[in-house]
Amino acid sequence: MSYRLLLTLAIWLVLGLMPLALGSWELAMFGQLLVYGIAAASLAFIWGEVGLVCFGQALFFGTGAYVMALTSKGMIPGIPDSAWLGLVLGIIGGALAAAILGGLLFFGVGLRSAYFGIVTIAAAVIGERLATNWRYIGGFNGLLDVPPLPLPGGTDSADPLMGYLLVLSFAFLSWLLLLALQRAPFGTVLRGIRCDERRMLSLGFSVPVYKLVALAVSGGVAGLAGALFAIQFSFVSPAVIGLALSTEILIWAAVGGKAVLMAAFIGALGVKWVEGALSESIGAYWLLVIGLAFVAVIVIFPHGLLGRLLDTGLPKRLRRP
Amino acid sequence: MSGFLPLALDALNYTSVLLLVSIGLVIVFGMMQVINLAHGEFFLVGAYAVLVLQGLGVPFWLTLPLAFAAGGLLGLVCDAAILRFIYHRPADTILATWGLSLAIRQAIVIIFGPSSQQVVAPLTEPVNVFGISYSSYRLAIIAIAIAVAAVVFAVLYKTAFGLAARAAMANRPMAQCLGINTRRLDRVTFSLGAALAGFSGAVMAPLMSVDPQMGMGFVLPAFLSILVGGVGSPAGAIWGSVVIGGSTTAAASIWTPVIAQIIVFSLSIAIIRFLPAGLSGLRRK
Amino acid sequence: MLEIEGLISGYGKGASVLKGIDLKAAKGDRLAIMGRNGMGKTLLAKTIMGLVRPSAGKVKFDGIDITGQHAHSVSNMGMAYVPQGREIFGDFTVLENLRMGVIGKPGLTLDLDRIYGWFPILKERERQRAGTMSGGQMQQLAIGRALIGRPKLLLLDEPSEGIQPSIVHEIAEKLRMICAEEGLTVIVIEQNFDMVEILAERVAFIENGKITGEVPVVQLAADPDLITRHMGL
Known part of the structure; x- marks a missing residue:
């Protein structure tokens, strides 16, 4: 076992032992950081594997949060109010x-990857404005009193x-899922797309479908983080x-390490913790x-502060001999 | 008819300024393959430059060239301090401009506070055009913006600098092999784009409430307009601005701004879905 | 004029394609480089020109060490490059393409008559969009664009590619005349022996990233088997 994998597992162990060291208030605060960590890891997946820089990850996070809040408050007609x-x-x-x-952007003639960024920016801005102006989902004030999960x-x-x-547990499961996808043949195809989209297309891979599925997985994990956020804070607002x-x-993902799930995860915890302290x-x-x-990290450490340290790499069978 | 003309003039006013902002984005993209996400903050700096200079008693018309210079200077500084280290990594350069935008915007918040402020328009008397009364300042903006855009296009298409810049956009390595210092061109175009954004912020300042968020608000449509127009040639900025400027003004006159924004966004996505090279790509087929 | 010593270069990290190239060309020399596909000929041209940075070795041009210099500096020192595929600016007019040959070089004027004297077709097509011309005309434009910058050394990469044989012959003859007139040093990377026979005086063979031998052209012309042997066919 490489020391990087050991380090990664050690981090999980430390996180699991946190309740022994922290009081209940600190523990609750720390739990909030984990939610941000999940969101950062979901971005790192799509960023690292497919090379898509998504400036609208909060769109998926926020959708998850709003759906969670609306469902558990029984506000979606026809759907029981279950957390x-x-x-x-x-x-x-x-x-x-x-x-x-993804369906709008990847299919048909496809979009230059430089465009993906600004389309996601526009989508995020519009999502926020829509949530602010939609009276039923609480408008500017958002939704209060989201019940906890029984x-x-x-x-x-x-x-x-x-x-x-x-x-x-959800953070660990998300990490396992994303890591498994990275190491599966699916991940290999995604990395192929990142390197040379046209070649993968000519090899017979349906590039748009792969990109779509990868983005949907990333969106689902971000949605999970959003839903957990809604339970933890018991409210959602357009800011999410x-x-x-x-x-x-x-920023969390880039500072930690954009291509490595664990690095992005820790990046979120670290940045949020420093923010809280400062x-x-x-x-x-x-x-x-x-x-x-x-900006400094981008210029000086393109792999992020922890990217190299926590890069568990690929399984042996996928490495060069 | 009386309702249509003011609307058309509003659209022209918005489109012409959008064009100035978009040209900057297109030439920077053409040169460095980077969408400059700090463009909105250069716009912001231009607007705040007017605010500060007016406070110092500088006449409004003089603040415009100074805002142009302020934007350009800031662009030069950003290039010298940051972009020159990473210009060969376009994806990271985009991120760096994103970080820059955050930092510049927050610096403005710290210096001027988060609330909105007003800039006094130099021309307040409405004038009579084709039988309707219309803001003379807006008419002046239309004239100025079109004139500046014309100068920029003349520089790009009629001068040696423009030829070199277009060559570097078309084929960077070959331009280098012909003795063109493309790095210097990067710097000049980035600075020119920033200057145009600063200038646009200055002319729009009296029409908008000047606050730290105005830059993103104005530049977002410009992002869409370069997608719609196509980044292949600077002329694409014209098409994009016309489509986005026109549709935004029209939609906003009928529905709420939010719905208008969603409609324009969807329209842009639809256009780039079917024309990946943008509207300017149509002509080449 | 050009001295290359132990040049090692490759695309990307790690694997080097050029594994220690040694070459020399004196002023006025006309040297051809021949080799099979994938032997690194184009990479050699790009490395000399400064588009690719070598990992080891030295390139000296006109007595000055230019290793690792930017392409635009190398160009301004008097090296002109006619790349594979010609790389003319297709959206520009012929005239604009020719102007590109001088605007990066301070102190040079646009001496069109000289170029039009050699390639009259360019004068005829002056206002035409360069991308709409035939392969042979584009090649003449690429050469004209290189020459208008008054270079000391002309570096050509596969100038015969995609051009019909009669035109190849014509271009080769013209290039030889111009080089003799101007005292130009020429390095031509070429697979077409017609072009090499007319234009060059000696041929260096490149195989597996190394120069495997140098032979005078007359000798090759007399004994075509030599080529096959040197190219490892």
């Missing part, structure tokens, strides 16, 4: 939003320990769907600092 159903529909909602965007044993996700363990959050997710002392300067730090 667990909301979670499932949140994932599907995120995946569907991504699939629609858990077996009579507790629910509002309990700090249970809430933390719930989010941690907009460009500002999309930008944040992008926001009181530097206030409005935070965004200036993080903007410049982001």
Whole structure:
């Protein structure tokens, strides 16, 4: 086992042992960071594997959050008000939003990848404006009092320990799923597309379908993060769907390591933690600092701060001898 | 008829400024294969330059060239401090401009505060055009923006600099082999694009509320217009601005701004879906 | 005029295609480089020109070390490149293409008459979009664009490619005349022996990233088997 994989597993172990070290309030705060971590990892998947830079990841995150909130509050006609159903529909909602965007952009004559970025920016801006102006889903104020997720044993996700363990399990499962996809033949095809789309097309792979599925998977995982966010904070607002959050997710992934799931995950935890620690002392300067730090990382560490450290690489059978 | 003319003039006003912003995006893309996501912040800097200069008692018309210079200078600084290290990595350059946009916008928030401020228009008396009363300042903007765009196109299509720039856009390695310093061209075009954005921000300042978010709001349609027009040639910016400017103004006069935005966005997606090279790609077929 | 020592170069990281090239051309030399496809001939041209940075070795041009210099500096020192596929600007007019030959070079004027004297067809087509011309005409434009910048050395990559034989012959004759008139040094990468026979004086063979031998053209013309042997066919 390589030391990188050991390090990655050690991180999971440390995260699993956190409840022993932290008080219930800190634990709840830390659980929130994990949600951001899932969102960053979902972006790193599409970024690292397919090379698509999505400036609208919050669109999928926000869709998941809104679907979760609407379902669990019984606001979607014909659908029972179940929190667990909301979670499932949140994932599907995120995946569907991504699939629609991908369907518009990848099929037919296809879109230059440089365009993908600005189309996703526009989509994120419009998503936020739509949510702000749509009275039924709460408009500018969003939706309050999203109920917690009931858990077996009579507790629910509002309990700090249970809430933390719930989010941690979902984070671990998401990581496993995305990692498995990376290492499966599916991931190999995606990397082929990243390197040379036309060649993959001429080899007979349906490039648009692969890209669409990859984006939908990324959107689904982002939707899961959004749904978990809605339960944790028990409210959603247009801010969860907009460009500002999309930008944040992008920064987390880039600072951690855009192509490595674990690096992006830790990037989100790290950046959010620093933000929490500094926001009181530097206030409005935070965004200036993080903007410049982001540029500096892009220039100096194109693989992110942790990209090389946590890159578990490919299974042996896929490596060069 | 009386409702149509002001609308047409509004559309022309918006389109002409959009054109200035879009030209900058197109030439930077052509040269560096990068969509400059900090373009909106150069626009912002132009608008705030007017605010500051007016506060210092500088006459409005003089603030326009100064805003142009401010945008250009900032563009030069960004290139010298950041872009020159990564111009050979276009994907990272796009990200870097994104980070820059965040930083510049926040710097403006820190200096001027997040709330919106007003810039006084130099011409307030409406004038009579074709029997209707219309803002004289907007008419002046139309004339100025079209004149500036004409100068930019003349530079691109009639001068040695323009020839070299278009050559570098068409075939960068070959232009280098003919003795063209493409890196210097990158810097000049990036700075020119930033200057045009700054200038546009300045002329639009009296018509918009000047706040830190105005840049993104104005440049987003410009992004769409370069997609629609095509990035293959600077002339594509004209087509794109006409389509986006016209449809935005028309849709916003009928529906709410949000619905208008969704309609224009969908229209843009539909156009690039079927014409990947944009409208300017049509002509070449 | 041009000295290449131990040049190692490749596309991307790792694998090098050129594995230590040594070549020399004195002023006024007309040297051809022949080799099979995939032996790195075009890469050699790109490395000399500064489009590809070598990982080791040296290129000296006119006594100055130009290894790792940018292509535009190399061009301004007097090296002109007519690349494979000609790479003329298809959307530009013929005249604009010719102007491109001088605008990067300070102090040069657009001496069109000289070029039109050699290639009258370019004068005829002056206002035409270059992309609409035939292969042979485009090649003449590419050569004219290189010559208008008053180079000391002309580097041609497969100038005969995609051109019908009678025109190849004509272009080769014309190039030889121009080079003699102007005292130009010529390095031509070519597979077509017709072109080589007329234009060059000696041939260097390249195989597997190394120069395997140099033979005077007259000798090759007398004994065509030599070519097949040297090209490893």
